Amino acid sequence: MIDWKLKETNYDENRIAYLGNKFLIGNGYMGVRGTLAEYEKEHLPAINLAGIYDRVGDGWREPLNAPNGFFTCIVVDGKILRLPEIPPKNHRIELDYRHGIFSRSTTWKTDRGSITVESERFVSMKNVHLGVMKYKVFADFHADVQVVYGIDADVWDINGPHYDSVEFVEDDVLGVVATTHEKHYKVAVSAGDKTNFPCEKKIGTKDKKVLKSINFVTDINASYEIDRYFSVYTSKDCGDCLYESVNDIDKSLLCGYEDAKEVHKETWEALWKDSEVVIEGDDCAMEALNYSLYHLHSIAPRHTDSLSIAARGLSGQTYKGAVFWDTEMFMLDFYSMTNPAVARSLVKYRIDSLEGAKEKAESYGYKGAFYPWESQEGGFDACSDYNVVDVFTKRPMRTFFKDKQVHISSAVVYGIRRYVDITGDKSILSEGGAVTIIECALFYYSLLLRRAGATAYEIHDVIGPDEYHERVNNNGYTNRMAKYTFEKALEILKNINDLSEGERNKINSLYDVNKLIEQFEDAAGNIFIPKPDRNGIIPQFDGYLKLEDTTIDVVKSRLLDPKEYWGGAYGVASQTQIIKQADVVTLISLFSNEIDSEIQKKNLNYYEPRTEHGSSLSACMYSLLYCKCGIPDKAYPFFMKSASADIAPGGKEWAGLVYIGGTHPAAAGGAYMVAIKGFGGLQFNGDEISINPKLPKGWKKLSYKIKYRNKIYQIDITEEKSEIKEIK
Structure with a gap:
């Protein structure tokens, strides 16, 4: 069995960014990168806050990193001992990922002997505003020690700095109140401490830090402990965020470290x-x-009833801290089956940002709701028209993710219906969910085209999940998800009496219900869905199978610069059948009950060698389909690729000098789906659940719980038998 601990020994400065992700701790309100307490912004420490953003100048809007309340360093015999400047004699870091506790132990050799710093820290899962740390010092000689700790307001940003002004509080409880540039949000951080030994403390400010220092001389091998607490509140949380953060510290000092832990x-x-x-x-x-x-x-945003999850979680400002379709299509199953309240918050975020999606649709001349490719608060689309830099001319390249990724609205509908189906909570439909589904259907209806003399509706000029091919016609995934959206809107309209009276009245006042039913039935029944060709292959989009059929290695050999973008108008993959990620395979995985099993296998065998897997969303979809096709051993390496996205090195961390690293929560959610639905064969049918497991070689038992429609089930699967037991 596993011990729920990740460990790294020795020290390698080149691994700082990677380990910052791997050893992340978080609680849904803030995420703290797994960097060391003495690090300053050049080593990418961050306390990344959920759902609060700022923009400076022409830079991308991005989430805020709070002033760092964990900052701590040690001075011994007048010399600052910190990594990476002073190499250690021994060094170890550890993450207890059962409990979200990060610890370190570092020993330095000095002229007079060895001194060791040990610490452990966490951000409270109970009080999400609170960070807690125990810092220990011991030496094998009488060391003259100064420990300096406090709040570092000189934070690392990708497109900052975001704080126009910073005010310091020099008191026994230290404080920082920072004001953002764009919307003048306040971010308050307070920090307090308790020591287990008598000492003199001095307070002051230096280099955008408010600091407390203590001086002492160590007894040989005696332990000196400092318990540290910091608390973060913003003006989006409350009126007086400094008061609330100080109050947190006062309470924590009374309760103590061990109680908080x-x-x-x-x-x-x-x-x-x-x-x-x-x-x-x-x-x-x-x-x-x-x-x-x-x-x-x-x-997971447990602290609120309406907030979603960024594509890189809380690991930093990469991808602008924006919410993508990742949440609905890859993460929502996990939360719906283990923590429905969190799932509801994710869905409610989309419902509450409907007006932003309608404004976006209107700006393009469409009706309904066009959800953002990169969603920030209020449904603001943070996506730029220029997301890639040409490596040769150094000029920004026009991309069309914002304009043409129209499948996002269907992901929102999928998320709402998935949440309702798994939890049984239909009340969310009467809280704006029904109107959201209808508005998404109206958006797709306004996209429909029909050629003269034809009967089928088409959707042109889009980007499907495969981003290497832009502005294509009749992407199969997009068209089928549009049909799905029409179908779900029809369910709402035909069962309008199932909604609350207020929601019924709202829908009847906004729409001609009978006319919408007629329009959506026509659209759902006549939208073009690509069929398999004579070889059984479903074309990804019109003309896909006429593109150059080559290999990934050949395409890669055509790169003149390793940082070239493969897609766009002139990318090396754009005129070939090489794709970035699962596209047709995603379509088949979602609608496998509509497609013959032999056709599924043929498309798996065709598309997998042509898929570069340039997205962490890709592998899990292949794994799911391999399981559905009864080939679990081929599914296994794709499952492990998804499950290991953040535990194994090798991910893309830099694009030139721009940091693009971070965690991969969609891959994590995808791995869960493969384990439960793929290998575990979990299926839902009304109020009933069933399993049709397909365990890979070596798995002797798969065991887990799920919540389904207000009941909890224990599921145990072995090679000999499978059992579903209702436990509540």
């Missing part, structure tokens, strides 16, 4: 009680999967 661990254990997945016979798979689920827990 125990409550934090109990909260984590309650989460794992409903979500842990046991895999007997494959510890590597069990560790990778549950570590992935750790990240999903760490970024």
Whole structure:
């Protein structure tokens, strides 16, 4: 069995960015990168906040990193000891991902002996505004020690700095109040401490830090402990954010470190009680999967009833901290089956940002709701028209993700219906969910085209999940999801009496219901859905099978610069059949009940060698379809690729000098779907659940719980038998 701990020994400065992601701790309100306490902004420490954004000048809008309340460094005999400047004698970091606790131990050799710093820290899963740290010092000689700690307001940003002004509070409880550039949000951080030894403390400011320093001389091998607390509030949380953060510190100092830690661990254990997945016979798979689920827990917005999850979670400002279709299509199943309240918050975020989606549709001349490719608060689309830089001319390249990724609205509809189907909570439909579905259907209806003399409706000029091919016609995934949206809108309109009276009245006042039923039935019945050709292959879009049929290696050999973008008008893949990620395979995975099993296998065999898997969303879709086709051993490496996205090195971290790294919560959610639905064969049919497992070689047992329609089920699968037990 696994020990729920990740460890790294020795020290390598080149791994700072990667380890910052791997050792992340978070609680849904904030995510703290797994960097060391003495790091300053050049080493990418960040306390990334959920759902609050700022823009400076022409830079991309991005989420805020709070002033760093964990900052701590040590001075011994007048010399600052910190990594990477002073190499260590020994160094170890560890993440207890069962409980979200990060620890480090570093020993330095000095002229007079060895001195060791040990620390552990967490951000409370009980009080999401609170960060807690224990810092220990001991030496094998009488060391003259100064520990300096406090709040570092000189934060790392990709497109900042975001704080126009910073005010410092020099008191026993230190404080920082920073004001953002764009909307003048206030971000307050307070920090307090408690020591287990008598000492003199001095307070002051230096280099955009408010600091407290203590001086002492160590007894040989005696332990000196400092308990540290910081609290973050913003003006989006409350009226007086400094007062609230100071109040948190006062309470924490009374309760103490061990009490805070125990409550934090109990909260984590309650989460794992409903979500842990046991895999007997494959510890590597069990560790990778549950570590992935750790990240999903760490970024879940439990503190609010309407907030979604950014594509890189809370690991930093990459991808502008924006919400993509990743949430609905790859993460929502996990939350719906383990923590429905979080799933509801994710869905409610889309409902509450409907007006932003309608404004976007109107700006393009469409009706209905055109949801953003990169959604920030209020449904603002943070996506730029120029997302890629030409490596040769150094000029921004026009891209069409914002304009042509029209499949996002269908993902919103899929998320609403998926949430309702799994949880049984239909009330969300009467809280704007029904209107959201109708508005998304209206958007697709306004996209429909019909050639003269033809009967089928078509959708032109789009980008499907495969981003290497822009502005294509009749992308199969997009068209089928549009049909799905029409079908779900029809269910709403034909069963309008199932909604609350207020919602019925609202719909009847906004729409001609009978006319919409007629229009959506026509659209759903006549939209063009690509059929398999004579070889059984479903073309990804019109003309796809006429493109150059080559290999990934050949396309890669055509690169003149390794940083070239493969897609767009002139990318090396754009005129070939080489694709970025699962597209037709995603279509088949979602609608496999409509497609013959032999056709499914033929398309798997055709598209997989032509898929570069340039997105972390890709592997899980192939894995799911391999399972559905009864080939679990081919599914396994794709499952492990998804589950290991954040535990294994090798991901893309830099684009030139721009940091693009971070965690991959969609891959984590995809790995969960493969384990539960693919290998576990979980299926829903009305109020009933069933399993048709397809365990890979070596798996002796797969065991997990799910919540389904207000009931909890324990599911145990072995090679000999499978059992579903209702436990509540």
